[in-house]
Amino acid sequence: MNKRLRLIGFVVGSILLVPLVAMQFTDEVNWGILDFIIAGFLLFSTGLILDLIIRKIKRPSISLLLAFMVLIIFLLIWAELAVGIFGTPFSGN
Numbered sequence: 001m002n003k004r005l006r007l008i009g010f011v012v013g014s015i016l017l018v019p020l021v022a023m024q025f026t027d028e029v030n031w032g033i034l035d036f037i038i039a040g041f042l043l044f045s046t047g048l049i050l051d052l053i054i055r056k057i058k059r060p061s062i063s064l065l066l067a068f069m070v071l072i073i074f075l076l077i078w079a080e081l082a083v084g085i086f087g088t089p090f091s092g093n
Contacts, residue, residue, distance in 0.1 A: 004051055008044060008047035008048065008051065009044070011043075011047065012040055012043040012044050012047060015043055016036060016039060016040055016043070019031050019035075019036075019039075020036075038081065039078075042074065042077060042078065042081075046070060046071075046074045049070050050067055050070055050071075053066045053067050053070065054067070
């Protein structure tokens with residue numbers, strides 16, 4: 001379990017390095033510390049849920065369906081926070 005947590009943390013950290021590096025070269029990417037915290041939480045929790053699905057669900061078809069649903073939910077939340085596709089108060093615009 002500890003090895004999986006480290007792997008998920010490494011992947012999340014690597015993904016979060018992309019906007020951090022981009023902020024050094026352009027003004028188009030303007031993330032604050034809260035943006036990094038929220039993105040890290042969202043990525044890490046998605047990774048943990050996917051790990052749980054992979055370990056606990058034995059039928060590949062159900063496991064794949066659940067993983068797909070989790071990824072769709074992740075992408076919808078990410079898009080809402082970024083550009084506000086649903087117009088909630090949490091939108092990024």
